[in-house]
Amino acid sequence: MKVIIINKEAWAGGLERLYDSFRLFGPVKQDEFHIFKELSKGELPDMNLLNTRLSAKSMVYPQSEKMFEFTLDENRDDHHMLKEIHKDYSPRAVIGIRPCDAKAFLLVKANFDSPEYKDPYWIKSYESTTLVGYACNNPSSTCFCTTAGCGPFHEQGLDLLLVDAWDHYFAKVITEKGENFLAAAGWSSEADSDTACDEIETMRQAAEAKITTRISTDKLKDKNTTELFEAPFWEDVAFACINCGTCTYLCPTCWCFDIQDETFGLSGIRMRNWDSCMYPLFTLHGSGHNPRDTKRQRIRQRFMHKLKYYVDKYEDGIQCVGCGRCISHCPVNIDIRKVCTLMNGFEP
């Protein structure tokens, strides 16, 4: 395993060089929290963060994304024809993404890039992106990644993992993309691999020890779906829910969208926007019938999707990486860890 040492003094200079070959995105503090933002030349990512308020999913899958444009002007030959909107898929790098958010891309990939379905926007965007991870030396108290198939130093989904070691970063090379990123920055001081890996391993263990909340997911797969669906605890879980979309919009693994046409006079665009299973409109049929017209049904759908349907369908664990955003920011304190415990321990 190749490990490069980046002295923090060489950080800004390296980033400066990267602007020639990459669009750079990184965490920036806005008001009282961090968000991912495109960095302008000379702007540094703020690496002093727990995690960003919104996940990094929008880096590949924006909340609102234009797909096509069209004209309704019948005097034009191309009226009512959808035309692709040009997008910038030039190389870009997301710096400072936490391992949970990076792992989440692989979960989301199951939906956007499957043998059956290929989402061209997501795939092109994902392929043009280099994910420069940032290991969590100090995870937050709502993190439960270690029992959600991830971890504070987890490498899955990343091209490079930065580990903060006081005056320098260790940059652990994971993919060729990561290697190219380092080359473009001119960071080339190779560490003694064994010593560096030992040091990183010690830090990983220390970080993992700080994660005190755990979930159990071992029994979810064997549960009978219908019995879980009819479980009496949903009434209690759903009571506080106000059916806002906070959990789904902050979640790095929620992928649902809605396609809309918007017209302005005779011209228009087709776009897709994030959607949320918490909203009644999400399932409203054209007939007026709504198969999920109560909040109990909607909140059950969210948790069943993440902790049962996904588990059964993809056989790759739960659709959650344990980032804890939905726990920290749910306005009424609905806690996925509690719900997971109820589901995993449910006996009809």
Next chain:
Amino acid sequence: MLAYIDKIKEISNRLLKEGKVDMVIGFRKGTVPMMNEPCFVKTPEDVDNFVWDSNCGINLANYLTNRKEKIGIVAKGCDSRNIVTHVIENKIKRDQLVIIGVPCKGMIDRHKIEAMFETEIQDVIEADDKIIVKGQGLEKTLNKKDVLQDNCALCIHRNPVIHDELVGDPVEEQKDLDRYEDVRKIEFMSPEEKWRYFDDLLSTCIRCYACRNACPLCYCPTCFVDESRPQWVGKSQDPIDTRTFHFLRAYHCAGRCTDCGACERACPMGIKVRTFTRKLEKDCLELFDWEAGLTLEERPPLDTYRPDDPDDFIK
């Protein structure tokens, strides 16, 4: 305020035992600091789940809409005003309710407290009028009055305006407050300045609708932003649509909003959404001498007509 909990449990226990109510709505202990979870209790054995402290900022009137049961509900000043509004607007019947009134000294603002420290807050303890905040290498005592939710700092109806039981002696109401200093500042701005101010205010909105859904007033079967025939508002993050949502929602709450602060508390992005509703609250006070939710005897000004209604705007 911590002392109320024994009384809340005692009353809830009695109401359930005597069969006066089918359920009591209150709060249970949250899983993260400065958060409690609204919950219901249906049996006397479960009343011990209830908690009461300065983290009960969610407005529980929101949980009454169209319910059919007989309900006991724990209500602070603002909750009680929204219960009044709910009764007037036929969202619940007065005789379905046993209102357990809680004289309130204000709820603490988790956004504000989180913003004060660089490190993560792992525990918050409340003692009298002090708030002790703990985290990694952090222990700090704050005065509760310095970290109240903005609406609580400006609240002039801390005592429930309507109640069947009361869990403690009424608290002293705050007097001589200048409640609208910030609104006046915006009123004095030029149209261009206002535009910029609102654009900036809403720039981080993710259209999750937590503000709307935390609000007891927002019970429309289909909100105007969810209408599709016609579709009044676009669903993207276009600032025009975001602005339209917030402006229209605020107007829909005019004369009904009790400034309970649930919207602001709920916002995951920390947007000061009360900026809009408070302007309308101020207008209703100045134009109609009206404060929402104080009486069951009078309908709110915007759904009644009086010959002496102000009409200066007609030129």
